[in-house]
Amino acid sequence: MASDKQDKQFVTEITPQSEDFSRWYIDVIKKAELMDYAPVRGCIVFRPEGYAIWENIQQEMDRRFKETGHRNAYFPMLIPESFFQKEKEHIEGFNPELPFVTEAGGDILEERLAVRPTSETMFGHMYSKWIKSYRDLPVLINQWANVMRWEKRTMPFLRTSEFLWQEGHTAHEDEKDAREETMRMLELYRDFVEDFLAMPVVMGQKTPSEKFAGAVDTYSIEAMMKDGKAVQAGTSHYMGTNFAKAFEIQYLNRDNELEFTHTTSWGTSTRLIGSMIMAHGDDRGLVIPPKVAPTQVILIPIGPPKMRDMVIERADALYAELKAAGIRVNMDDRADVRPGWKFNEYEMRGVPVRIEIGPRDIENGVCLLASRLGGDKLTVQLDNVVNEVKQLLDDVQKGMYERALEFRASHFHSVDNLDEMRAQMEEKRGFFLAGWCGSEACEETVRAETGATSRNIPFDPQEHKSTCVACGEAAKHTVVFAKAY
Amino acid sequence: MASDKQDKQFVTEITPQSEDFSRWYIDVIKKAELMDYAPVRGCIVFRPEGYAIWENIQQEMDRRFKETGHRNAYFPMLIPESFFQKEKEHIEGFNPELPFVTEAGGDILEERLAVRPTSETMFGHMYSKWIKSYRDLPVLINQWANVMRWEKRTMPFLRTSEFLWQEGHTAHEDEKDAREETMRMLELYRDFVEDFLAMPVVMGQKTPSEKFAGAVDTYSIEAMMKDGKAVQAGTSHYMGTNFAKAFEIQYLNRDNELEFTHTTSWGTSTRLIGSMIMAHGDDRGLVIPPKVAPTQVILIPIGPPKMRDMVIERADALYAELKAAGIRVNMDDRADVRPGWKFNEYEMRGVPVRIEIGPRDIENGVCLLASRLGGDKLTVQLDNVVNEVKQLLDDVQKGMYERALEFRASHFHSVDNLDEMRAQMEEKRGFFLAGWCGSEACEETVRAETGATSRNIPFDPQEHKSTCVACGEAAKHTVVFAKAY
Numbered sequence A, B: 001m002a003s004d005k006q007d008k009q010f011v012t013e014i015t016p017q018s019e020d021f022s023r024w025y026i027d028v029i030k031k032a033e034l035m036d037y038a039p040v041r042g043c044i045v046f047r048p049e050g051y052a053i054w055e056n057i058q059q060e061m062d063r064r065f066k067e068t069g070h071r072n073a074y075f076p077m078l079i080p081e082s083f084f085q086k087e088k089e090h091i092e093g094f095n096p097e098l099p100f101v102t103e104a105g106g107d108i109l110e111e112r113l114a115v116r117p118t119s120e121t122m123f124g125h126m127y128s129k130w131i132k133s134y135r136d137l138p139v140l141i142n143q144w145a146n147v148m149r150w151e152k153r154t155m156p157f158l159r160t161s162e163f164l165w166q167e168g169h170t171a172h173e174d175e176k177d178a179r180e181e182t183m184r185m186l187e188l189y190r191d192f193v194e195d196f197l198a199m200p201v202v203m204g205q206k207t208p209s210e211k212f213a214g215a216v217d218t219y220s221i222e223a224m225m226k227d228g229k230a231v232q233a234g235t236s237h238y239m240g241t242n243f244a245k246a247f248e249i250q251y252l253n254r255d256n257e258l259e260f261t262h263t264t265s266w267g268t269s270t271r272l273i274g275s276m277i278m279a280h281g282d283d284r285g286l287v288i289p290p291k292v293a294p295t296q297v298i299l300i301p302i303g304p305p306k307m308r309d310m311v312i313e314r315a316d317a318l319y320a321e322l323k324a325a326g327i328r329v330n331m332d333d334r335a336d337v338r339p340g341w342k343f344n345e346y347e348m349r350g351v352p353v354r355i356e357i358g359p360r361d362i363e364n365g366v367c368l369l370a371s372r373l374g375g376d377k378l379t380v381q382l383d384n385v386v387n388e389v390k391q392l393l394d395d396v397q398k399g400m401y402e403r404a405l406e407f408r409a410s411h412f413h414s415v416d417n418l419d420e421m422r423a424q425m426e427e428k429r430g431f432f433l434a435g436w437c438g439s440e441a442c443e444e445t446v447r448a449e450t451g452a453t454s455r456n457i458p459f460d461p462q463e464h465k466s467t468c469v470a471c472g473e474a475a476k477h478t479v480v481f482a483k484a485y
Ligand SMILES: [Zn+2]
Pocket: A436, A437, A438, A439, A442, A468, A469, A470, A471, A472, A473
């Protein structure tokens, strides 16, 4: 497709994944202008090309939240330090990462105000004012917001000091209702990530040492990156009455008795952007699933200068037709850039489908479709082009999911003891399924010896392991271990 | 419609506008659950009913931004203090209102980080890295974000320590292009506020003392509240090369010479919610324009208990039909609440159209429509209900704009000197058109003597005044003065 020389130009600018995966990642997101580093430690700018991915994620996820009865709200970003003290585990978990506003309007504040790392405490405080009776329940509120966690090690999109996310906070009459909500939102996340971002995930429960600070139970979905590492793509927490007790969220039940509500929270963030990139990208650059791609189709008119006007005129009509059909299409009709260079550029940017159209094609009433997944170009009839493009976008979406599923299957290993696990991890990347006796010490041994942490206890593991990978005692759980971002 | 007793119940909970307009405002937004006070000074919680208004504003405005070639991005919230020092007027304007993060992750920061009050400096810093050549221009980026200004006096939605807004920041080759953008966005705001929020505005230029800190020229749209006070509903600034020089945003022009870009910025915020409420509300509560109303139609089934199932069944079908037609409809079929109480409740919440349907109506193939603007109920055929409802929503939208326009006309006064202005302001509320010589001292005299500030110099005043209202010298400008939120 592209000349060797042009290929080389791109190749030298993007580090191959096999050489240095992190370098590849940074090269790609910088070159595709998804982000830039900001002049504040650990912060990035979400540039328009990157932010547009987030907007698509937001729009679709928000639709699903509302379909399941949730409403959006906005709570203050600054949280009095004393609020964090009310739930002991919560402050222990978040204290090391809190930025504090201590001065405002020229005055030193009497109480330090934390920039929210998450908003259980602020929601808890307000819910205690709003909830009086079982008639007020459930309360199902979500918030789209910025949050800050002063991280030691950062990685664009995956771990930044400030990031964007949504956090749902719900209050319920009893445990059953709250646990149902916890699972409903975990399942919503699973379906969204697999369907929309084409990333297969492992759904399961976090071990106690990895659960959210203040939760009774934490559940997660874990996705595999192309370097075999895991990314926690979403979490859902059942809080029991922990936060209700800390913030006195009480209600009169159906028997007119005062009771604590049961609460949940659940969140996903802009790290979905980073994980989507690491799960699908290749040495030519980004590969973005059609459903989330800001540009789904790039249209490139081709031909000698003397035919240019004629070709552009037909391409304009084609562009309008695709746009009218709801397809996110862009046209690149720059005269001073060669087609081969454009092909490389939009491949690097991860645009799922490319259309080429030239004088000969127009004569024959056709155009060419190329998929970002590779393979032969398709010659399609211009009078059926909308259907053909929609079909190809569907195929790419499905193909990306299948490819990611195959990759995961071939990087999912089963191990019986630490020696085996260490040996395998020297040779192989990926997820390691292992038995676990349930002791925190054994989890820590695995981490210290291999660098892998427990990702979750999958609801539906490929096999059930019978002995603990660390101590050899009987396994209580089968756990996915992996290195993680 | 409602019984006297029920009327009184609502009336006692909402202070009449004529008695105390600010109290009326607080009563209404609390009772309608648009907001609640937060446990941080000057901050509020945007509750779902209030936030849904913001979502509708965002969605429509965002559509218009994109239509005019803008893209969204997200820039860091924390801005190094030194950035503010780079533009002298800018720091003088914003310094008194800045909250600072001084500690994070357990450490005292080397440099204080301001929570953004606006982001010219951060955009400027990044633009200087991205813009190299005239080929990169114009840059047209908008951001939806939270910002903070540590205000001394606060008022929910209108002036809060933290608020939500959009800020556009653009960079251009020359003054002409930048000034065109400044006016394009001001006009976009005018059309949005008049068309969508049904609020007529005065479009004009701010006097030097009222312009944005760091701008060459500031333009605004000013809306009139029902107490006659003004709210600045949106601003658009031409920055000249002030920020380009402060942040070294330079580019190679078409002659290959290094030049400074010309920049603009423009913004609107959640104060649009507050001004919409104050411009339209009445003693019965909120009156929300249909285009922005989260609930456009409330459907209330009526009838004796034995007919209830039959009525609800027909109402369900009606609900589904309206929803399918894209109308934001809710149904209140609570059996234990009387219809009269519901009527009052949804009037208080400002729902533009109410539908009542009972057994006799169903027999006759009709239902009743009531408008929040009052007047007779309409009896409409069920088989034409979608068209009738759409028509009535249009009528309410137009009627609200007309009503606001008439209110403004009857509260727009013309004055020639300070004595006259003082006398009129003791009797009348509203906007005061007056001549101004252009001296800051005269502006200050007006403020000190009357409490009114210069709102703007309208592009198209009803009349041109010839002498300065304060000093009697020849007027350079005709200015709108008013008390303002
Ligand atoms: Zn063990």
